[in-house]
Amino acid sequence: MFLIKKIDSLNKAHKRWCIIMQLSKDDLLKCINQSVDGIMISDHRGVILYVNEQYIALTKLSKDIIGHNMQEYVEAKVVEQSTCLSAIKHNRVYTRIHHELNDVEIISVSKPVYNKKKEIEYVITNVRDISTYINIEKNLKQTDRKFGELFDAIKENKQELVVSSPEMINIMHLAQKVSKVDTSILLLGETGVGKDVFAEFIHKNSIRKGERFIALNCGAIPNELMESELFGYEAGSFTGGLKEGKQGILYHANKGTLFLDEIGDLPYHLQVKLLRVLEKRKYSPIGSVKEIPLNIRVIAATNKNIQEQIRNNKFREDLYYRLSVLTLLIPPLRKRQGDIIPLAVYFLKKYNSKYGVSKKFDTDTLIQLQRYHWPGNVRELKNIIEKMVILSQGDILDFQLAFAHEEITEEQLSLKSFLGKKEKEYLINMKKVYKTTREVAKAIGVDHSTVVRKYKKYGIS
Incomplete structure (x- = not known):
C-alpha cells in the first residue's frame, strides 16, 4: 500500500513538472513583457541583465542599457538615485518614489535575490506609475474641502450644481447668464447628463424663480393623453373625460417655467399646437x-x-428654431472626468446621510470610478453610489458590488412590468402638477383611493 501511494505521489509530481516545463524561456519573457510593472534584473554589482518593455517606457532609458552598470547612469545624472544600487549597498529591500516630468510619479522597489551562501546574486526591480493614485488622493482631499459647504447648501434646498471640470464650469456660467434672459432654451445631451438639473438651475436663477417650475416628460405620457394633459379640456369635450372638464399643465405653469423633457418624443401633430402657443402666447x-x-x-x-x-x-424645423433661441449642450460624464469624483463624493454624503452610515471610498474604488466609461452618465453614477452604500458590508465601498444585480432592460421586461413602469412615471409627473392626491385623482379621472394605493405601490411619497 505504501509503495502504491509513493508511486501515485511521484506521478502527480511528474505531471506538475511537465506543466512547468511547458512554459519555455521565451514564453516566460513574453509574460513578463506584458506586466503593467516595469521589471529590471541586475547582478550583485548593479550590471543590468534584463529589462522588460514597460521598464523602458516608464524610465525613458535607452533600450540598449543591458550590460551597463546602473552606476554609470547615476554618475551621468541620467538617474537621480538608483534603488537597485541602494538595495545592494544596504543589503535589503529599498523603495523610492521618483518625481518625473509632466506630473508623473513612479515608485521603484528593488529586492535582493540571495544564493545558498546568503550572498546577493541578483537584484529585481519593479517600477510602477502611481500618478493616478497620487492625483486621486489629492483630488479627493480638495473635493472634501470644496464640497462640504456645497452639500450643506443643497440640504437647505439652495439649488446648486456640482461641477468641477472646466467644461462644466463654463456651461454653468453660461446657464447663469441665459437664466436672466426670459426666452426659450433647448438643452441637448445624452440620457442622464443632468438636463433636468440644469433646467431647474436656470429657473431658480431667473426672474420667475418665485413661480412654479413644472416638468413634463413628453415620452412618459401616452400620445392619446398628451394633448389633454398639456392643454386641458372643456366639460363634455370627449367621452371618458371629467364632467366638469380639466385645467391642463399650461394653465398651472402660467407665470412660471415649463420644462418639456424629451421634446423629441412629442407627437408631430402637437408640435404644431405648441409652436402656435410659443408664437401667440395664447392657448x-x-x-x-x-x-x-x-x-x-x-x-x-x-x-x-x-x-x-x-x-x-419627425420633428418640425420651425418648432426647433423657436425652442432653440438659446442652446446648451451638456457633455457626457466620460468627457468631463473632473466631475466624477466631486459628484461621487456628493452622492456618497447624500446616501450616507439617508441611510445613517459612514461609508468611505478607498483609492482603488476611486480609480475604478474614474476609469469606468459611464454610459448612463450622472444618473448611473448616482445609482451606483447608492448601490455601493447599501450593499457594501464594511466601511469601504466595493465598486464590484454595484454590478452584482444588474437591472434588466426595458426589452426584457414583461408587458405587465413595462406598463407598471410607465404608470409610475405618469403618476410622478402628475404629482409635480397637482398638490394633493385628491387633485391628481380628479385630474386623471379615477377614485382617490386608487391614487393612494398606486402611490403606495410605487413608493411615491
Whole structure:
C-alpha cells in the first residue's frame, strides 16, 4: 500500500513538472513583457541583465542599457538615485518614489535575490506609475474641502450644481447668464447628463424663480393623453373625460417655467399646437374656442439628434428654431472626468446621510470610478453610489458590488412590468402638477383611493 501511494505521489509530481516545463524561456519573457510593472534584473554589482518593455517606457532609458552598470547612469545624472544600487549597498529591500516630468510619479522597489551562501546574486526591480493614485488622493482631499459647504447648501434646498471640470464650469456660467434672459432654451445631451438639473438651475436663477417650475416628460405620457394633459379640456369635450372638464399643465405653469423633457418624443401633430402657443402666447383647451393668455418660459430638452429627426420629418424645423433661441449642450460624464469624483463624493454624503452610515471610498474604488466609461452618465453614477452604500458590508465601498444585480432592460421586461413602469412615471409627473392626491385623482379621472394605493405601490411619497 505504501509503495502504491509513493508511486501515485511521484506521478502527480511528474505531471506538475511537465506543466512547468511547458512554459519555455521565451514564453516566460513574453509574460513578463506584458506586466503593467516595469521589471529590471541586475547582478550583485548593479550590471543590468534584463529589462522588460514597460521598464523602458516608464524610465525613458535607452533600450540598449543591458550590460551597463546602473552606476554609470547615476554618475551621468541620467538617474537621480538608483534603488537597485541602494538595495545592494544596504543589503535589503529599498523603495523610492521618483518625481518625473509632466506630473508623473513612479515608485521603484528593488529586492535582493540571495544564493545558498546568503550572498546577493541578483537584484529585481519593479517600477510602477502611481500618478493616478497620487492625483486621486489629492483630488479627493480638495473635493472634501470644496464640497462640504456645497452639500450643506443643497440640504437647505439652495439649488446648486456640482461641477468641477472646466467644461462644466463654463456651461454653468453660461446657464447663469441665459437664466436672466426670459426666452426659450433647448438643452441637448445624452440620457442622464443632468438636463433636468440644469433646467431647474436656470429657473431658480431667473426672474420667475418665485413661480412654479413644472416638468413634463413628453415620452412618459401616452400620445392619446398628451394633448389633454398639456392643454386641458372643456366639460363634455370627449367621452371618458371629467364632467366638469380639466385645467391642463399650461394653465398651472402660467407665470412660471415649463420644462418639456424629451421634446423629441412629442407627437408631430402637437408640435404644431405648441409652436402656435410659443408664437401667440395664447392657448385654447380642447373643446373651447376661447384663447387664454399665457405667460410662461419654456425650457426643452432632448437626448435625440434633432437635426436627423427634422430630416426624417419627425420633428418640425420651425418648432426647433423657436425652442432653440438659446442652446446648451451638456457633455457626457466620460468627457468631463473632473466631475466624477466631486459628484461621487456628493452622492456618497447624500446616501450616507439617508441611510445613517459612514461609508468611505478607498483609492482603488476611486480609480475604478474614474476609469469606468459611464454610459448612463450622472444618473448611473448616482445609482451606483447608492448601490455601493447599501450593499457594501464594511466601511469601504466595493465598486464590484454595484454590478452584482444588474437591472434588466426595458426589452426584457414583461408587458405587465413595462406598463407598471410607465404608470409610475405618469403618476410622478402628475404629482409635480397637482398638490394633493385628491387633485391628481380628479385630474386623471379615477377614485382617490386608487391614487393612494398606486402611490403606495410605487413608493411615491
